[in-house]
Amino acid sequence: MSQAPQSPDAKKTPQKSSRRRAREFAVQGLYQWQLTGDGVASIERFLRDSSTSFVRADEALFRDLFYNALREAASLKDALAPHLDREEIDVSPVERAVLLVAAYELIHKPETPYAVVINEAIEIAKTFGGTDGHRFVNGVLDKLALDVRAAEVAESRNKRR
Template sequence: MTLDVAKPKSSRRRSREFAVQGIYQWLLAGDNVGNIEAFLRESNTSFARADEKLFRAILFGAIKDMKSLQDAIAPHVDRPMDEVSMVEAAVLCVGAYEIISMPETPYPVIINEAIELAKTFGGLDGHKFVNGVLDKLAALVRSEEVSAGRGKRHA
């Protein structure tokens, strides 16, 4: 008999989860990013186990670059962006920000993490949508990496 023990979340996965929550809150309420960060820190006991540097880079960077991220994502979406669920939009923004602004992280890692985030927070098939959009974005933004197949799988 084997026990089904869930693999502990990495600090980087936690950072991405908190970034998705923060971006979702920003998209929903338009609150100040500093207030959002403070709320996430104070309301989650697991925040201390997140990679703070990564969390802040994604949260602040994605919100600062929201317009350009949405412009980069939109051509790969089969409907107007305002019809995309806010959860999927938040996951897409996290993934797009990392693909565009964090070339040190291999694109397959970013896409795999985004798929897991969509499975955690999104609807039934949202992860398929996120995968398709980010695959297309990566092919455009990281064409050399994609064509060379250099992406290594590690978070």
């Protein structure tokens, strides 16, 4: 039995980019690390083996974000702490993982526009986090961007005027 053709007005779900997939897998890896304490190689192997879409992720970006956000977790948490409206322990593990990945990218990947980093983090928080988790992530990352990319943020705001 064949399906009826979709109307041209039917909304299509856009395909995720390889970079979005890489960020999602990095967040999933950090989430797993927080909950299990497993080693990074074990977590990466699990992610590769448990999802057929892993092959469509930007592997270099995934490895950069995942391994380096883990390695720098303490300094990233220190950078995020002044912008949290609650104790870090009270931030959900999903939001914490999203914030760590995005903070690493904001601080160490200046070639990626700050607005892209924040937007990707918001979308990932919407996908994996709680109801309003994306709003919390947005607020924290907006403040962090002002600290670590002040000139870029100011230039972007001036263009919008």
